[in-house]
Amino acid sequence: MSLPLIMIATAVVAFILGGLTTWPTIRRLRNRLADAIWQLEHDPVTGMLNRTGLLAAHATLTDTAGPIIVVLIDLDDFKPVNDTHGHDRGDDVLAAIGARITDIAALHGGTAARLAGDEYAALLPARAGDLARVADTFVALISQPVHPTTDGEPITVTASVGLALAEATDPIDEVALRRADIAMYHAKNNGRNRHAVYEPGMAMPATERRGPRLRDRRHSDEATA
Template sequence: MSLPLIMIATALVAFTLGGLTMWPLVRRLRNRLTDAIWQLEHDPVTGMLNRAGLIAAHATLTAAGTAGPVIVVLIDLDDFKPVNDTHGHDRGDNILAAIGRRITDIAALHGGTAARLSGDEYAALLPVRTPDLDRIADTFVALIAQPVELTTDGTPITATVTASVGIALAESTDPFEEVALRRADIAMYHAKHHGRNGHAVYEPGMAMPAGGCRRRPRLRDRRLIDEATA
């Protein structure tokens, strides 16, 4: 074999061996990147989409170009603080995760997706398959109110949580947070204002009731989010 061919063969062998050596590192880096992207768009407590993930899902829907109106559901658990005070934050998080699974299942049943926005607040983004918004909202209210049964450290607990639900219709091209989610937010506060454990449908011209205000995430949630994105 001539010297040039030997040099080429040696270079190819070195390149192949180098590639085999680097492959585990490349795979680890790719897995870390995948995990980092997942964490940016998912809630660390429930595994659901977070606010950023839901916004991304809406953007994907809008980019499809063929999407029509969408249904936005905003769900706020009623008086969840006593549940945390009674059972502790760890069990409280387990209850939030159990409620989140119910919300996710309902959203999936309607061909949509769900998210935990913060604290005890969730949202769902659904395609319009039925004009009966009241029925959809009632489904969320009824299933959330079913008792949650958990076993933690061998100790069974049962907790009952209710929710106030706001539901709104918007065009998929409407700004998500400024229009679609805002409408559902206003409707949710009307449900909260009229007794809780119920729902309200957004109507054109509906305004935020007196006393309605947006809460911030729990300190515990902010810490978990910071740790996940650090």
């Protein structure tokens, strides 16, 4: 073999060996990047989308014609669960409730998220059917007892659910979630463990919860950062 061919063959072999050496590194970097993106858009307790993930999911709907159903779910009096059973059991309950909400949303072709604390949201296509029927499904399944994975008594929590129709192109905070939020407070104000559907002109009830929720404080902090 001539010297030029030997040099070319050596260079090719060196390139291949170099590629074999760097490929595991590239693969690890890609895996780390994918993991970082997943953590950015998901809640660590439930594995659901978080607020960032929900915003991203909503952004994919902006080209969708027609309305969507926005669901806001707030667990009723969840603090005693943590106070009585501890935060680990509380997290188990949050994860179990989150799994139910995710299943219901997926059944109707939508997506769900945990916004913060004991508050969840879901985006469903308007073809999901009658709003009251969809809401009753959320209320009924959430109120089923959560059985512990180890020893302990089942824990039962209920939820107030607000639903609203919005165009897919409507701003999610100022319109979509705001309408569902108002409806949710009406459900809570009317006895809890029930739902309410937003109607045009509906206002926040006078007995609105005092102080901003965690998700509202967090959103405000992000806006001023």
